[in-house]
Amino acid sequence: MLAFVYDKLNYSGFQKLGTEDFEDGYDLLGKLFLHACKLQLIRGFPHDYRGYTEKTAYPHGQIQMTDSITQGALINHQVIVQDDSFSANIPQNQLVKMVLSRIAQSKSFPHDQRLLAKKMWRNFWPVKNINSNDYPSVKRYLHRMGEDGSLLVLLSEILIEGKIFATNNENYKMANFEDQLMSRLYEKFLLKYYQQRFSNYEVKSAYIKWDKLEKETPHLPTMHSDVRICGQNKTVILDAKYYQHSLQRNFDVEKFPSDNMYQIITYVLNESRTGCNSNVEGIILYAKSSIGGHPDGEIHILGHRFRVKTLDLNVNWQQLTEQLDRLIVF
Numbered sequence: 001m002l003a004f005v006y007d008k009l010n011y012s013g014f015q016k017l018g019t020e021d022f023e024d025g026y027d028l029l030g031k032l033f034l035h036a037c038k039l040q041l042i043r044g045f046p047h048d049y050r051g052y053t054e055k056t057a058y059p060h061g062q063i064q065m066t067d068s069i070t071q072g073a074l075i076n077h078q079v080i081v082q083d084d085s086f087s088a089n090i091p092q093n094q095l096v097k098m099v100l101s102r103i104a105q106s107k108s109f110p111h112d113q114r115l116l117a118k119k120m121w122r123n124f125w126p127v128k129n130i131n132s133n134d135y136p137s138v139k140r141y142l143h144r145m146g147e148d149g150s151l152l153v154l155l156s157e158i159l160i161e162g163k164i165f166a167t168n169n170e171n172y173k174m175a176n177f178e179d180q181l182m183s184r185l186y187e188k189f190l191l192k193y194y195q196q197r198f199s200n201y202e203v204k205s206a207y208i209k210w211d212k213l214e215k216e217t218p219h220l221p222t223m224h225s226d227v228r229i230c231g232q233n234k235t236v237i238l239d240a241k242y243y244q245h246s247l248q249r250n251f252d253v254e255k256f257p258s259d260n261m262y263q264i265i266t267y268v269l270n271e272s273r274t275g276c277n278s279n280v281e282g283i284i285l286y287a288k289s290s291i292g293g294h295p296d297g298e299i300h301i302l303g304h305r306f307r308v309k310t311l312d313l314n315v316n317w318q319q320l321t322e323q324l325d326r327l328i329v330f
Contacts, residue, residue, distance in 0.1 A: 030103060030113040033155045037096060037120055040152060045088035045126070053082050088126045091138040092153060097124040098131070099156045135160055143205070143224065158184055183242040186287055187226045190240050193324055194227055201330070202230040202276075208237075211273035223267055231330045235277040238328070239264050242287045260284055261306075268304050281305045283327065288312040 040046075053064070055073050061083025068079045103109050103117035130138065142153055187205075195203045208223040227238040241260060261284070268282040281304065286295050294310040311323055 027110055027113075029155065029159070030109045030117075033099065033103070033152070033159070034113060034116055034120070036151045036155065037100065040096070041120065041123055046090065046092055047086050047088050048090045049084040050087045050089060051082065051084045053080065055080055089128050091141045092150070093124065093127045094130045095135070095138050095142070095156050096152055097121060097127045097129065098135070099159055100124065101129075102159070132160075140222075144207070154184060154188060182287075183240075186242040187240045190238065190285065190324075191227050193321075194229060194238075194328065197325070198229055198231075198328075198330070202228075204228060208267050208271050209274040211270045223270065225267060225271075228271070229328065229330075230276050233277060234279045234281065234330060235271060235275055236281045236283065236328055237264065237267050237271060238283045238285055239267070240285055240287075243289065264306060265301060268306070269302065272304065281307070284308045285327070286310045288314070 055071075055078045057076075057078050059079050059081060061081045064080040064082060068074055071080065073080050100117045100121040104114050104121060106114070109117075139157065191203070191205055204227075206225050206228040208225055208228075210220055210223070212220075225237050226240045227236075229236045229238070239260065264282040264284055268280045272278050272280040284295075284307070286309070288294055288310045295308045296310060297308045299306050309327060311320075311327075313320065315323075
């Protein structure tokens with residue numbers, strides 16, 4: 001899945017990973033992240049225009065005359081201006097710098113990787129340091145701008161959200177890391193595949209708006225779909241789930257996890273009112289597990305079709321694509 005999602009693994013910086021030995025998941029993840037970071041440094045930092053405000057005696061950009069008067073800047077023969085600059089101090093670079101700092105300080109990674117991370121971190125001197133409290137806003141920005149598809153961003157999110165840096169319990173960390181890694185790769189794989197399969201449609205990991213009257217409702221949770229395919233007359237929302245156990249057991253009766261069902265129903269109902277199509281279908285796609293059941297069902301709720309399906313990943317490529325092509329038809 002990683003090779004399919006990221007064709008950048010064919011670059012010379014990644015080719016030798018196939019012949020190296022890895023002690024554990026941290027060793028592999030660390031090598032992938034540091035190789036990707038090395039390639040990024042060779043190509044140069046991504047840059048973007050970032051707005052800023054400053055007091056200056058040399059006017060440029062947009063002069064904020066009201067602020068200049070109220071803040072007394074004119075007394076010192078200065079004005080307050082708003083402008084933008086082509087800068088490397090952007091959220092993507094800030095996120096990578098934060099992860100490099102964490103790797104350099106974490107004993108979960110081999111000593112040579114910690115030294116390399118520290119060395120690379122010094123190259124990020126033009127980039128502002130951020131902490132864990134800044135991560136949610138950085139993540140929202142990257143997803144909103146469509147920059148969440150890069151390998152560096154994905155690995156950064158796995159490292160941070162997998163809580164690898166946040167606990168000393170080795171068993172918990174490793175299990176959490178594996179679940180996070182496979183879950184995120186599974187989501188990205190499905191998104192990448194359907195972007196190629198339905199190249200004429202809008203296929204993205206999109207935010208879904210709440211169907212509400214109030215403009216400001218900060219307490220509502222964010223609805224972020226794994227895959228949203230907007231066709232001419234129909235929209236499909238696919239929610240990817242990678243679990244060891246696909247079904248939950250209650251009084252010896254296997255049921256679909258209720259949280260997953262509530263989530264996809266909420267997504268579909270709001271998308272039908274705020275999206276490009278009123279005809280919206282919801283699909284929960286579990287990865288087939290050797291433990292537990294293999295969900296397969298269909299139901300219609302409030303005029304919308306909902307399906308729960310299982311994808312067998314342990315097959316050859318042709319059989320895998322046949323499963324995916326049968327799943328969604330426009």
